Amino acid sequence: MSEVNLKDRKEYLRSLKELDPDIYIFGEKIEDITEHPMTKPHVESAALTYELAQEPEYQELMLAESHLFNEPINRFTHIHQSIEDLVKKVKMLRMIGQKTGSCFQRCVGFDAMNALYSTTYNMDAEEDTDYHSRFKDYLGYIQKNDLMVAGAMTDPKGERNKLPHEQKDPDLYLRIVEEREDGIVVRGAKLHMTGMVNSHEMIVMPTRKMTENDREYAVSFSLPIDQDGVIHIFGRQTNDLRKMEEEKLDQGNFKYGMVGGESLTVFKDVFVPWERVFMCREHDFTGELVETFSSYHRSNYGGCKVGISDIIIGAVSDLTIQLGTSDATHIQNKVAEMIRLAETLYTGSLACSTEGSETSSGAYFIDPLLGNTVKLNTTEYIYEICRLAHDIAGGIVATLPSEKDLKDEEIGQYVQKYLQANTDYSSEERFKIIRLIENLTGGTALIESMHGAGSPQAQKIMLLRRANLKQKIKFAKELVSEE
Numbered sequence: 001m002s003e004v005n006l007k008d009r010k011e012y013l014r015s016l017k018e019l020d021p022d023i024y025i026f027g028e029k030i031e032d033i034t035e036h037p038m039t040k041p042h043v044e045s046a047a048l049t050y051e052l053a054q055e056p057e058y059q060e061l062m063l064a065e066s067h068l069f070n071e072p073i074n075r076f077t078h079i080h081q082s083i084e085d086l087v088k089k090v091k092m093l094r095m096i097g098q099k100t101g102s103c104f105q106r107c108v109g110f111d112a113m114n115a116l117y118s119t120t121y122n123m124d125a126e127e128d129t130d131y132h133s134r135f136k137d138y139l140g141y142i143q144k145n146d147l148m149v150a151g152a153m154t155d156p157k158g159e160r161n162k163l164p165h166e167q168k169d170p171d172l173y174l175r176i177v178e179e180r181e182d183g184i185v186v187r188g189a190k191l192h193m194t195g196m197v198n199s200h201e202m203i204v205m206p207t208r209k210m211t212e213n214d215r216e217y218a219v220s221f222s223l224p225i226d227q228d229g230v231i232h233i234f235g236r237q238t239n240d241l242r243k244m245e246e247e248k249l250d251q252g253n254f255k256y257g258m259v260g261g262e263s264l265t266v267f268k269d270v271f272v273p274w275e276r277v278f279m280c281r282e283h284d285f286t287g288e289l290v291e292t293f294s295s296y297h298r299s300n301y302g303g304c305k306v307g308i309s310d311i312i313i314g315a316v317s318d319l320t321i322q323l324g325t326s327d328a329t330h331i332q333n334k335v336a337e338m339i340r341l342a343e344t345l346y347t348g349s350l351a352c353s354t355e356g357s358e359t360s361s362g363a364y365f366i367d368p369l370l371g372n373t374v375k376l377n378t379t380e381y382i383y384e385i386c387r388l389a390h391d392i393a394g395g396i397v398a399t400l401p402s403e404k405d406l407k408d409e410e411i412g413q414y415v416q417k418y419l420q421a422n423t424d425y426s427s428e429e430r431f432k433i434i435r436l437i438e439n440l441t442g443g444t445a446l447i448e449s450m451h452g453a454g455s456p457q458a459q460k461i462m463l464l465r466r467a468n469l470k471q472k473i474k475f476a477k478e479l480v481s482e483e
Contacts (some may be wrong), residue, residue, distance in 0.1 A: 004071045006063075007146040009051040010236055016043065016198055021226040023197045023263070025234040025448040031048070033198055034102040037243045041257025043198045045104045046059035046148060048256075049076060049096060051157040061092040066143050067362075068136065073143045076106040079117050086353035090303040094346065097307020099121045101253045101440055103260035103448070105195025107300050109149030112203040113139060114363060115293035116220065120278055123285050131278045132361070138222055138276065142201065150199035150225065152190040152265060153293065155207040164210065164217040174204065174267060175216045176280065183273040184280060186219065190267075194260035194452075197232050206279070209287035218286045220279035221272045229270040232263045238443040241313060249432055250333030252439025259448045291462070295368035302349025305378055305449060309342040309385050311466040312440050316392050319433050325392075334388045341381040369466040376459040382449040386441035397438050406431055 007015065013034050023030040025038050033039040053062040063069065064078040064085065080086050089243070089373050096104050117139070120131035142149060155164075159174035167173065186204075197203060203222050210218040223230065237258050239251075248254040272426030279285065317335060320326040352370035359365050390397060406415045406428065419427040440447075 002071055003069055003144050004066070004073055004144055005144065006053060006072070006074060007050050008054045009047045011179055012047050012050040012148070013043070015200065019200065019224070019226045021197065021232060022230065023234060030197075030234070031172040035170040038240065039197060039261060041102070041243065041251075041253070041255060042105065042195065042261030042482070043255040045100045045102045045200055045260075046106060046195060048100055048188065049074070049104050049106055049148075050146070052096065052099075053209055057342050058095070061088055061095060064088075068143065069142050074146050076110045076148070077113070077139075077146065078110075078142045079114055079139070080356075082364055083354055083356055086356045086364055086366055087350060090300075090346075090349040090353055093300055093303030094307040094310075097304040098310050099307075100256040100260060101193060101280070101308055101311045101436070102256040103304065104149075105198070105272055106148055107304065108151030108153075108194050108297065109199065109201070109203060110151075110153035111293055111296035111300070112153075112205060113142070113149065114296055114365075115205070115289055116203065116278055117363050118359045118361040119285060119289040119292060120121050120404075121359075122288065123279070123282055125360070127285075129282070135278050138278075145200075146455045147200040147429065148195070148198070150193055150202045150221075151293070151297075152196070152202050152204045153290070154191045156189055156191055157207070158395065164208075164214045170395075172212075173207065173217045174219070176219050177216075177269060179280075180271075183271055184219070184221075184277060185271055186221070186267050187269050188267050190265045192235075192451075193232070193263045193265045196263045196265055197224060197234060197261060201225065205289055205293060206286045206288060210283040212283060214433040215281040215283050218279060218281050218283040219277070222276045222278070223270065223272060227270055229268040231266040233266070234266065235262045238445075239439075241276055247407075249406075249428075249435055252435040252437075258442070259444050262374045279402055291368065292365065294454055294458070294462070295366060295371045298459065299349055299352045299366045299371035301449075301453065302345035302347070302374045305382055306342045306346045306349075308440060308445075309338070309382070312385060312389050312437065313338050313342065315433050315437050315440070316389050319393055319430070319437070322425045322430050324422060331392060334392055337387050338388050341385050345374060345377055345381055348377060369463065370468070372459045372462040375453055376456055376463070379456045381449050384445060386446060389437055389441050393434065393437050397441075400431065400434050400438070403431070 016034055030036045034043050052058040063072045064075045066073045067081050116135055120135045123129055124132045155173040158167040164173035171188050176184050177187045178185035202225055205220045242250045320331050325331045352366040355367035356364050401415050406412055416427040419430050
């Protein structure tokens with residue numbers, strides 16, 4: 001009998017209902033995230049990752065073989081075992097992005113698991129700890145139960161020019177406040193937690209390289225999202241109150257929402273048993289963990305963001321047919337530029353995967369220089385793709401009347417009459433495409449493209465660190481050497 005319980009969509013939704021997390025929005029507790037209008041679209045987006053894994057057409061990308069017990073598992077719980085795994089990950093992310101037009105929220109936990117796998121191996125080898133075996137036990141639990149894991153890295157940080165131990169409020173970086181025989185107690189918070197509220201588990205990591213004086217902040221562990229003392233405060237998004245309305249079309253992407261449903265997660269003196277602790281004061285390894293996770297995560301953007309870009313390009317192209325501008329040279333040039341930018345991001349993600357290598361743990365790691373280049377390009381290319389979409393679609397993206405006006409018995413006739421373009425399309429079809437473009441290219445989505453997986457400056461620091469400038473100087477000097 002198989003050890004693995006591969007969940008389908010219904011089982012995933014049912015498993016969320018069995019949890020009892022403290023989740024708040026607008027000052028009120030959410031009782032059922034699978035039904036609350038503010039969270040339901042994000043739940044549905046993640047649910048698709050379970051649904052696709054059940055369909056034979058997608059299983060080559062969605063499933064992998066566990067190296068722990070040689071059975072099929074959801075790829076989002078897998079530790080990369082080859083270059084092929086790294087490449088399939090990118091292809092999977094693009095495919096799911098094409099189907100959701102949104103964030104499907106499992107990448108952060110996926111990357112956290114892979115980063116911890118190799119980092120705990122290295123810690124054990126150097127520090128004579130047993131973190132790696134602990135983590136493998138936890139990983140087996142996640143794989144066998146097909147659980148969704150959120151990754152939690154970003155701390156509030158307080159004053160950026162001060163180290164964690166220098167902050168006036170010591171809780172502005174998550175820290176260990178007590179060590180007991182059976183585990184540790186932690187206090188603090190994590191920001192921008194993608195998919196946290198509809199995950200089963202979380203993996204917490206330090207947000208930066210720590211010094212000797214910051215040892216209490218050098219901590220990594222896992223917890224169920226409904227652990228006592230954990231509070232999740234759901235974040236607002238652009239036009240989010242549209243989710244509360246009966247009408248759907250004004251949401252644009254009403255089935256899967258926008259971005260990933262981020263939250264502020266607070267830890268009020270939360271107990272963590274030792275078997276779930278994967279780093280405890282080993283400050284020398286915080287830099288490795290942060291860099292490994294960040295590189296994995298930044299390499300994703302040429303997958304998922306390109307899948308969403310495919311939809312933007314498709315929506316804009318459909319709109320140009322409706323408007324009768326699809327054959328205009330300047331429109332074709334702009335669409336071609338959107339395609340070039342998207343495919344450049346995709347090739348970058350494929351390149352950092354194919355240039356990956358095996359780590360001492362046996363897991364495979366992408367090329368971090370190329371992975372960080374992908375994300376830095378994303379901070380520019382996605383903005384340009386969206387700018388071109390706005391250019392082509394026109395000002396109506398920002399001024400379109402509401403769905404209520406479109407369908408109103410009295411004034412709806414005017415909205416429909418004056419939205420009409422190509423008579424092969426209804427006014428409602430044009431309305432839907434305009435709203436979709438607004439959703440995919442609006443404020444929250446753009447900010448995530450800029451700051452998700454770290455700000456542009458973080459990638460530039462990594463490029464300078466990884467580019468081997470001394471070798472490049474040597475190349476230059478050899479060319480002008482007279483010897």
